[in-house]
Amino acid sequence: MSEINLILPSRKSAEFCENRRLQTIQKKFFTHGMLSVFLVLFISGCSQTGDNGYAAGDVRGYNHTSQGINRFTVNGYGGGVRGNTCCILLPDKWSPGLKAHVEWEVDPKTASQFPGYKHWEEYLKWEKEVKASFRKHSAVVDIPEYGEERCGITVHFLACNQIKVTTICDGYGTPNYPIKEPLDMKEPAQCPK
Secondary structure (H helix, E strand, O other), rough: OOOOOOOOOOOOHHHHHHHHHHHHHHHHHHHHHHHHHHHHHHHHHHHOOOOOOOOEEEEEEEOOOEEEEEEEEOEEEEEOOOOOOOEEEEOOOOOOOOEEEEEEEEEOOOOOOOOOOOOOOHHHHHHHHHHHHHHEEEEEEOOOOOOOOOEEEEEEEEHHHHEEEEOOOOOOOOOOOOOOOOOOOOOOOOOOO
């Protein structure tokens, strides 16, 4: 009968394994902790007051229409309808006559159906048709009065190529939010002139 030799870990090897496990956990904690600190500092950079009388804030957009909003700017600062974009500068103190010049590009979705990539020439023709259908708009609107608390600027794209802006920190749909139009607005048969 043959003998079976079992090698049991010694106390030292068990301690070694435990120490390695703790070192791995500490490294992960340190890495995630440093990443968290970096993210907090990075994000808070878009809401800090500077010494020049202006504060930086995010640029956000809400599309209330069935048209696609490809891109937009507010006073030259780019924004997005899929999240926050950093940053726009707003004066620390609001004053009457403060304006937002908003430019945006709309995809009215009138181009023919996407042909796929199989026939490259058809795709290129379709791409040209889509880009030719894009429409550019601009408007200058008053920035509503704000106090100490403001959270950048939010642009709402409404039916008939109308817009509204706000600087309020509350989220869209909350009771104090000043813009109440629904997100799925239908274009009327005739837009007001």
